[in-house]
Amino acid sequence: MHRAVARALHAFGALACFASVAAAEPAAVPPDLQSLARRFAEMPGLSARFEEEKHLSLLRAPLKSEGTLYYARPDLIARKTERPAASSWVLQGETLAIRGPDGERSLDLASAPGLQPFIEALRALLRGDLSALERGFEIAFDSPDAASGRWRIRLTPREAPLRDAVAAIEVEGAGEILSTFRVREVGGDETVDRFTQVDPLRSFSEAERTRIFDVATP
């Protein structure tokens, strides 16, 4: 259970794609939650560069990493970390395939009850399915500075075991440009992702889909 929830925290880095959609095309008017969700639903796929900082109580300084994030409808997500060490994970259907310094392994979501609702919520978000997202999280959307178009979404897990590990997930942006994606853990640790070079209309050839999203070669 612990392992699944913890993996889920990492997988939630994929929420970056939520931010990247807006980053590509600044909107003329401040978005609301429904309009953002509609845009996600129309998204064919995307790619984006990310820079991540992990603030852990074990470490005096944050762990930094960077790489590229990919998403292809309906449910393919891949995160390829390039620095400081190469690693990756790919989500395909119900299988999460991981490649790290210790080798490769795959994980079935159904055998990880702590992870499954998390991933389901992620998919719901990417599909723009707000009702599905609300089943797992309380959603708070606010726009404190209407003139600049800044806004923030705060997702609070409704149920254990996710609620025992994650205090909140916060996504911030301006207009339709998202700036940060932050996971705040119950214990005080925090992971922050920032995104650049976003292509929200990214489509993938068959060869690319095989190369990027194949769970056998994460």
Next chain:
Amino acid sequence: MSPRRNLVASPRRILVVAAFTALAVASAAYVAGHFRLSVDVAHFLVDAREKDLGQVAVALTGSAQARTILLGVEGPDLETSLRAARAWTATLAAHPEVAEVHAGPDPEIESALYDLYFPRRLGFLSPSPERELPERLSDAGLRDAAGRLREALAAPEGAWIKRFASADPLLAYPAQLRRLEAARTGSLRVQGGQFVGGDPARAILLLTTAHSPFDSAAQAPLLEHVATSFAELNREFGGSLRLTQSGAHRFAVESERRAKADAAWLSGISLVLLIACFWIVYRSLAVLVLSLIPLALGLLCATAATLWGFGELHALTLAFGGTLIGICTDYPLHLLTHFTLRDPGTDARTVVRRLRTPLALASATTALGFLALASADLPGIREVGVFAIVGVGVALVSTLWLVPELMPGSLRPTRTLLRLAARLHDGIRSGRRKVAFVVAAAAVVVCALGLPRLRWEDDVFRLNVPLRADWVREDGELRKAVAQAGMDRLVVALAADDEAALRLDDQVAERLRAAQAAGALEGFGSLHAFTWSSELQARNRRALAAEPRVAERLAEALAAEGFRPEAFGAFAQALAAPPPAPLTPADLLHSPLRAAVAPFRFELADGRIALLTTLRGVQDPDALAGALAGLDGVHLYDAKRFASDLYARYRTRSLWVVAAGALAVVAMLAVRYRRLDEVAVAAAPAVLGAVTTLALLALAGTGLSLLHLLGVLLVLCLGVDYGIFLVESRRAGGHDDAASLVSVAIDCLTTLLSFGLLAASSFPALSALGTSTSVGICLSLLLVLCFRAALPADGSRWGEEG
């Protein structure tokens, strides 16, 4: 005595018939209540209960892995396959023969792993703690560990590692989980909580039966249920599903079906041919019925006795029972032929009195031959021996006491019978010793040419029907998909208890790792991936404690890597705390890991523990054997080689037993006849016929099996019977010679009909038996007639005739 004497219900007749009827009814009732047919190859594979690997082989045939059927459900897409498999699971589970059926792993397995391993992680630091830990726990080693921890936290599983890093900065727990994952190979994965495997990917169900896969009575209905319920499921899914399956179950059921089918058509044709033969020779259905009575009684009592003694009847024993037709019908036929050709005025009792000695002697020599089988090591062969002895004994008793009471006094010889008797009698009388010499010399020449070419085929699996190629392919595909390592090549660690066996298992794993690194094998799976001996776990703790200030030095190394040393207090506490109880096989067997662990551990009948290591991709068997040399209690088990070696040993021993049996028969005949020529006529044709048969088969290029040897034993028994009948009639004055000659010829014909048909069986074992017996019995008859012809007509000894 009136010719119609036997139609009168005399008190003696009533008593005898009632006694035999009671015996038949009692036997039939016992058989009806206890009948249990087995096709378990282990029955013919292993006894040697005192032998270590013999016990392991027996345990393997009834193990959970052997009882597990893999069912692959393949639909147009994986989603449909999973849905169909899910829907089917409950239907399968409802069958009483299904002990358990799993569509996916135990959902509690992840938390079970944590509970089992995390508290004991410091006992699982290294399989070679004295060699590895000093280096890993040196200052440099601890700096490496801190660096690895930092890398791990940055890696995809960093968030998971973080949860326990403060208590496990050496990452002992994830290392143990990696050992478990490394033990799992193949394409089996879990998706949506269900097993998926194979190419193309399909849903996999693991169905474990309650009884042995070789228990056809239990498995046939289950396989029928699997077939019908899948057909129904397929209809619900529009006919888009395909089922694949593995497991010994359907091979066993198919073998039994083939055995029954063979028994049915062989018996049917045999019966028709026997009726035709009897009608032509005797023109009397009464002779046929009467000659079948001792056979029927013999088979019934033999079946009851075997069930009583062994608890079940093997299909091969039952099929072999058919061959008893050849022996059991000989006795009543001999009696009936003599009665039919009796001199006018001779009553049935006189005929029986004359024949009592030859029949008793014939059955005694047969029993002597089969006594060797009854004392055999293999239960299957022992069963055949007991079956035959009881069958022959009952046939003899009923021939001597029951058949005479039922013989119609009106029985008269037909023209065919008289003509046959006259010709045979004339042939013998006009025979020359030279002919006997030429035939015997020819047989000796054949032996000289053939025996050096004798080639023994000791592959026991070739005794069974050839397996269906498509099923074998399906079985292989599914096993490969789930990485169910074959149990045909194993390393077995045998010890008095779990701890002692685990210590051996630790050493086996260490040596196999070295052999794997040297390329002798591709991989192995064992209990060692799940747990180590308590001693090795304790040695890890001791090696850890032996290193000074591990917590403090690690804190310094962590600080140098940017960690906050004060965050790792849980590790220091774990080092200082008393160690938890070691992880034992019992802990694992009572956890959700039971299904994964159970195939590696067996408790033998004598209470000892056998731990198995499965081997993958053995490239260099000799290097492997060398790697394990010197480990007492550790055996390299190759199922095929084990069976072949066992059979080769048994075959060699059987050859000696058959030879000893033949000598015993000759001794018995010597005691009876006290004349070399009569002993020679009674025994030599059978012995020479048997040996010549082996030589002929060798010349034909046939690899000889134990079943050929069994056939030769039958030839010896039957051939000696023929010799005895002829010698006894000569000793009685020769006036019954014609009857004995006809009787022997008809005996041979009926035997040939039965055994000749066996040669056409699809069971290689039966075919081998049939071929060797048919050839041998023809040779025996030819030789016994020639030898008999060589005896002087006046009753004098060889060389004494005028």
